[in-house]
Amino acid sequence: MRIRVLGCSGGIGGALRTTALLVDDDVLIDAGTGVGDLSLESLAKIDHIFVSHSHLDHVTSIPFLVDTVCWMRRAPITVYGIAETLDILRAHLFNWKIWPDFTQIPDAEKPFMVYREVKVGEAVEIRGRRITPLPANHTVPAVGYAIDSGTASLVYSGDTAGTDALWKAVNAMANVKYLIIETAFSNKERDIATASKHLCPETLARELEKMRVAPEVFITHLKPGEGALTMREVGECAGRWRPRMLESNQEFSL
Ligand SMILES: [Zn+2]
Ligand SMILES: [Zn+2]
Numbered sequence: 001m002r003i004r005v006l007g008c009s010g011g012i013g014g015a016l017r018t019t020a021l022l023v024d025d026d027v028l029i030d031a032g033t034g035v036g037d038l039s040l041e042s043l044a045k046i047d048h049i050f051v052s053h054s055h056l057d058h059v060t061s062i063p064f065l066v067d068t069v070c071w072m073r074r075a076p077i078t079v080y081g082i083a084e085t086l087d088i089l090r091a092h093l094f095n096w097k098i099w100p101d102f103t104q105i106p107d108a109e110k111p112f113m114v115y116r117e118v119k120v121g122e123a124v125e126i127r128g129r130r131i132t133p134l135p136a137n138h139t140v141p142a143v144g145y146a147i148d149s150g151t152a153s154l155v156y157s158g159d160t161a162g163t164d165a166l167w168k169a170v171n172a173m174a175n176v177k178y179l180i181i182e183t184a185f186s187n188k189e190r191d192i193a194t195a196s197k198h199l200c201p202e203t204l205a206r207e208l209e210k211m212r213v214a215p216e217v218f219i220t221h222l223k224p225g226e227g228a229l230t231m232r233e234v235g236e237c238a239g240r241w242r243p244r245m246l247e248s249n250q251e252f253s254l
Contacts, residue, residue, distance in 0.1 A: 001129055001149035001254045007034020008246040010057070010184050011224040017248055018057035019221065021156065021180075022046075027126060029145055029156060034248065035061035044069040050118070050131055051081040052158030053142035054088040062089075063099040070102065070112035077113050080124065082133065084141035086115045121169065123148075134158075135165035138197045146170075149254035152177035159184070159221065161197035167210035176213045178252055182221035186230045187237075189223075201233035208241050218246040 002024055007017030018032030025042065028035065028049045035043070043065055052058055066077055081089070094101045094113075102113035118124060120143060123132040134144040136158045144158040144166060152175050159182055160166065170176060184198035193200040198221070199207065208217070217238075222230050222245065231245050 001147070003029075003147065003154055003252040003254065005034075005246055005248055005250045006037060007032045007248060008180075008220040008222075008250075009224060009248075010221045013224050015248065016224050018060065019052075020061065023129065023131075023147060027129070027131070029131075029147065030058040030158075031061040031065065032057050033060060035065060040068070040072075044072045047075065047077060048126060049077060049079045050124075050133075050145055051079060051085055051089070052136070052144060052156070053138055053140050054081075054085050054092070055140065055159065058159070059089065059093065063093065066102045066113050067099075070105075073112070076111050078116050079113060080116050080118045080131075082119065082141055082143055083117050085143075086117060088140070089115070118143075134169050135163060136160040137163040137165075146173060146176075147254070148175065151175065152254040154178040154180065154252055154254060155215065156220075157181040159198060161194065161199060162203055162207055164210065167207070167212075171210075171212040173213065176215045177254060178218065179211075179215040180218045180220050180246055181207070181243075183219045183230055183234055184221045185223060186226050187233050201230060201237040204234060204243075205237040208238050208243075211241075217241045217243040218250075219243050220246040 004022045006020035009016035017034030019030045020032045020034040021029040025045045026047045103111045123130040130148040132146045136142040185193040185200045
């Protein structure tokens, strides 16, 4: 199994893209602006999209993707999320006002897109790859995901503030090789981080203290223009876990 980072920034500008991970060639974990860099041929191969939460930086490419490739595909694209997230997508995105409801196009019997609800702790298996929603703590209902190849797992936190439930789940996993965890703000913006339920380097360090496994740690969702500052502070606060900055086009083999 290969996982490629299509986007890992908290915003846009220049080469920055918002969050998306491509698992092999058919599964997306979140669908931020990075999805738009894929070729038309690659876009048409995406069958499954796992959404961490409803915020625009994580879902913005779903409407464009479905609209772009629907005529090239025989099967619907499946959008996975917890019930609250799917309700928000139905009510506020695919609502015929912001974008058409592709679960009704061309008709409800054979639509271009379908929703499938997932539950925290319950794995979805797709051709040998197990994708399990993990608890997260954000301003809207949110999850992270563990992606397990059978030999190793990558844990992606999604957007989250401090949480004990995530670590309880992660510490129970036997084969965590990589952890991708957000640090959206620098320490001087700790109040904003707290209010928006994101992490800053000081609170990241407190979270990593709860970890009882030893994966390679990568930092995602850095605010544009503050990446260098935030990573320097991550090094000061959480250096013993040797966190590195996640980069676009980085690949993981599991
Ligand atoms: Zn968010
Ligand atoms: Zn976000």
